Amino acid sequence: MSDARLTSLAASLPATVPFVGPEAQERAAGRPFAARIGANESVFGPSPRAIAAMAAASEHVWQYADPENHDLRAAIAAYHGVPPENIAIDAGIDTLLGLLVRLTVAAGDKVVTSAGAYPTFNFHVAGFGGELVTVPYNDDHEDPAALIAKAAEVQAKLIYIANPDNPMGTWHSADVIQRMIDAVPAGSLLVLDEAYIELAPEGTAPDLHPEEERVIRMRTFSKAYGMAGARVAYAIGPAGLIAAFDRVRNHFGMNRTAQIGALAAIQDQAWIDHVRARVTVARNRIADIAADNGLSVLPSATNFVALDCGQDGAFARRVLDSLIKDGIFVRMPGVSPLNRCIRVSAGTTADLDAFAAALPKAIAAANQGA
Amino acid sequence: MSDARLTSLAASLPATVPFVGPEAQERAAGRPFAARIGANESVFGPSPRAIAAMAAASEHVWQYADPENHDLRAAIAAYHGVPPENIAIDAGIDTLLGLLVRLTVAAGDKVVTSAGAYPTFNFHVAGFGGELVTVPYNDDHEDPAALIAKAAEVQAKLIYIANPDNPMGTWHSADVIQRMIDAVPAGSLLVLDEAYIELAPEGTAPDLHPEEERVIRMRTFSKAYGMAGARVAYAIGPAGLIAAFDRVRNHFGMNRTAQIGALAAIQDQAWIDHVRARVTVARNRIADIAADNGLSVLPSATNFVALDCGQDGAFARRVLDSLIKDGIFVRMPGVSPLNRCIRVSAGTTADLDAFAAALPKAIAAANQGA
Incomplete structure (x- = not known):
């Protein structure tokens, strides 16, 4: 806007926002995501x-x-x-x-x-x-x-x-x-x-x-x-x-x-122990899914895994876009060379089953170009 | 604090805060308030x-x-x-x-x-x-x-x-x-x-x-x-x-x-209608309690009533302090001549019964001086 009442700092700020939420993507697609594993939320829930x-x-x-x-x-x-x-x-x-x-x-x-x-x-x-x-x-x-x-x-x-x-x-x-x-x-x-x-x-x-x-x-x-x-x-x-x-x-x-x-x-620290165990299982599963597709993952100390798509940022972006189109909410780093990866949050078994089903198709689509 | 890393603006700001919460007063008193009618919360709850x-x-x-x-x-x-x-x-x-x-x-x-x-x-x-x-x-x-x-x-x-x-x-x-x-x-x-x-x-x-x-x-x-x-x-x-x-x-x-x-x-606008009716009853009750003590209230279009204690800010402060000591959480305006009043939120029947019981004692205490 051009509102003379804004401070000069406020007037200079861009309208862009750090992250678009998955709900906005769901509204655009007209359907909910099958797996919500893009924002590093804990699908295992609170205590x-x-x-x-x-x-x-x-x-x-x-x-x-x-x-x-x-x-x-x-x-x-x-x-x-x-x-x-x-x-x-x-x-x-x-x-x-x-x-x-x-x-x-x-x-x-x-x-x-x-x-x-x-x-x-x-x-x-x-x-x-x-x-x-x-x-x-x-x-x-x-x-x-x-x-x-x-x-x-x-x-x-x-x-x-x-x-x-x-x-x-x-x-x-x-x-x-x-x-x-x-x-x-x-x-x-x-x-x-x-x-x-x-x-x-x-x-x-x-x-x-x-x-x-x-x-x-x-x-x-x-x-x-x-x-x-x-x-x-x-x-x-x-x-x-x-x-x-x-x-x-x-x-x-x-x-x-x-x-x-x-x-x-x-x-309730026992719940955190439980979450840690579930996250470890999920991280291993994401690594297995990556390996099944000839890809590797970075070691992770978090509840997500950066999956190295093995090519450049444009390729990873195509993998991500295809996953999102297929109902899998994931995100990716914004800066090269980090953006050769997509970022997959630790999901439930069902979440990661859906991811495993969608990934081969996404890689094939990415290989065929934009 | 004197931290050279603060901006000059931040360093200049006072440490005072706009409001002390009722919980801090309860901790100081070592017991909960009998009536929480000081922050214009709606005791009638949400829908x-x-x-x-x-x-x-x-x-x-x-x-x-x-x-x-x-x-x-x-x-x-x-x-x-x-x-x-x-x-x-x-x-x-x-x-x-x-x-x-x-x-x-x-x-x-x-x-x-x-x-x-x-x-x-x-x-x-x-x-x-x-x-x-x-x-x-x-x-x-x-x-x-x-x-x-x-x-x-x-x-x-x-x-x-x-x-x-x-x-x-x-x-x-x-x-x-x-x-x-x-x-x-x-x-x-x-x-x-x-x-x-x-x-x-x-x-x-x-x-x-x-x-x-x-x-x-x-x-x-x-x-x-x-x-x-x-x-x-x-x-x-x-x-x-x-x-x-x-x-x-x-x-x-x-x-x-x-x-x-x-x-x-x-x-659920029907709930708002319900709250409006309850607030009206409570406002009238607060006016009645004031009248029973020879005091008057200001007309109110809110869920609270300013009760005119009829003297100066120091007197109203003594009324308020006595009420708080007696387990009644109320607040008062901070500036003269508004501060001749205390501010009482619309309460439940039990809240206002407690207020009615405490007010005569508070006025008597205020009349006896600080």
């Missing part, structure tokens, strides 16, 4: 205890949520063995990233991330007038040393890394990430997005030192906890920085039912 | 159909919500008889106000509101570096002519008015508000907060002309719809401005269960 707590809370939704998130914050703090003052809760990592960018990035400030990493972070940086500086992935991994070097070079306010990574599913060990934290330049803050950490091998997350001033860590109930639609996530960081979120967050922004569900969910 | 829809949706919360809010947006548009392109949905009016301020208010821009009006709007204006300019209430009503005159004088980007008003419960007729819209100065935008409109008499809301460039209207599921904890609200405005929200909003920020609940709620 039955969380479901029961949320269902029971429905009639009480006339009450605002506790703006201090007191009980959930205490439970998360206890689970991690850190003080509640080091925990900020909000409506998903997207919200926390937006608030953090708002707190730290003024117009023209530099922010470093990897080319092809999480687009919603980039959306927030652009939305507050920050300047994104990217470094390439290295062998399908984000490159901690290159990120740090670039941050020092451009005096970045923020450095973003996801460990495990999305969209590739690869990861670095805790000691690599700890060395990265130790190397954060003065004036910079490392945003360590650990959305998938519960699904990674032991030894992937560095120990929590919440008063470490160089890093803020993001965790979520959207992935292993199976509550993407609830919008609950938290940041772990130094108490001073965590308190700053209170200056700008929507204090009454949390859904009360989600708050109650997350409290039940974090207290 | 039973909405409750059932939300309970059933709990197990599906592993899915993100549709980021386009397609079905809910279509239902809201159909209900109002306007195109969906004129509707922006987000997580409560607070979120919509924050986005609108972000889109339109740059550092130093002026914003006009009434002294004592909704503090969360002011929180957002300050949070984006805007400068608040206030005009006084006139006879316990917001003053449309004074707001418009001040906006013209200071070249305000935004003008805020709530009709019906919070915290006083008073209202202007549709023709007064329409004249206000017609008088908005060039370069300004009127934010017409109609959070309580479903509880107001016929003839309070001006006709909807969604392409009217001078106004954006805010509606919510938090009040009459009884879903404050769900966080669902919408703005009605010109399509160009509505589209601008897409540039900055969290596209996947909506709670999926809330989205489903709101869709069921708007399709």
Whole structure:
């Protein structure tokens, strides 16, 4: 629009959005997807205890949520063995990233991330007038040393890394990430997005030192906890920085039912063990399906697998388009050479049966050209 | 905190928050409130159909919500008889106000509101570096002519008015508000907060002309719809401005269960009729309780009543403190002379019985001094 009442920053922002939802694709196709394995949602669902707590809370939704998130914050703090003052809760990592960018990035400030990493972070940086500086992935991994070097070079306010990574599913060990934290330049803050950490091998997350001033860590109930639609996530960081979120967050922004569900969910770690086992089975199955089609997958520490289609981005795009046409919702990385892959979320047996049935046809269609 | 990594704006913001939640007061007191009638929540709850829809949706919360809010947006548009392109949905009016301020208010821009009006709007204006300019209430009503005159004088980007008003419960007729819209100065935008409109008499809301460039209207599921904890609200405005929200909003920020609940709620207008009747009974009861104590109430077009304690703000504060000590959660306006009142939400019979029992003691205590 050309509305003279918008700020110059708002007027300059593009109308594009980070992700199109599967529902929009379903409406365009006129039918639902047969398998919803594109957004790294947990098809295995939330803890039955969380479901029961949320269902029971429905009639009480006339009450605002506790703006201090007191009980959930205490439970998360206890689970991690850190003080509640080091925990900020909000409506998903997207919200926390937006608030953090708002707190730290003024117009023209530099922010470093990897080319092809999480687009919603980039959306927030652009939305507050920050300047994104990217470094390439290295062998399908984000490159901690290159990120740090670039941050020092451009005096970045923020450095973003996801460990495990999305969209590739690869990861670095805790000691690599700890060395990265130790190397954060003065004036910079490392945003360590650990959305998938519960699904990674032991030894992937560095120990929590919440008063470490160089890093803020993001965790979520959207992935292993199976509550993407609830919008609950938290940041772990130094108490001073965590308190700053209170200056700008929507204090009454949390859904009360989600708050109650997350409290039940974090207290049912047996469910996370169950999800981990199911995800492992699904990851192996996706690898088998790939192998049946002469393709390989990248190792994954997440609830999705990057399946290497073996050619260029245009070829992978044709595979993806054919899958979507066949009712299989999947996504793919946006940047070369990552975009030789498609990204397949851990599905149920039925989801992956449908994927297995559709993939050979999709590869054949892709081989025949656009 | 003194963190050199904060923006200068963020570093300048106060640590104070607009509202303390009742849960924090309960934790401090070590016991729950007997009556929760302070936050204008609807104790009558949401539509039973909405409750059932939300309970059933709990197990599906592993899915993100549709980021386009397609079905809910279509239902809201159909209900109002306007195109969906004129509707922006987000997580409560607070979120919509924050986005609108972000889109339109740059550092130093002026914003006009009434002294004592909704503090969360002011929180957002300050949070984006805007400068608040206030005009006084006139006879316990917001003053449309004074707001418009001040906006013209200071070249305000935004003008805020709530009709019906919070915290006083008073209202202007549709023709007064329409004249206000017609008088908005060039370069300004009127934010017409109609959070309580479903509880107001016929003839309070001006006709909807969604392409009217001078106004954006805010509606919510938090009040009459009884879903404050769900966080669902919408703005009605010109399509160009509505589209601008897409540039900055969290596209996947909506709670999926809330989205489903709101869709069921708007399709059950019989429930709103029921709530209206219950609210009327409760308003009358609050007036009776006031009269029994020699006090009067302001007329109200909302689900709360401003009870005039008949003396100054310090006296009303003592009444309020005593009520809270006695387990009655109520709030009061923050600015003189509004703060001679306490604000009591429409409660159940049991809530108002508890209030009736506590009020004489609170007045006696207030008369004895602090």
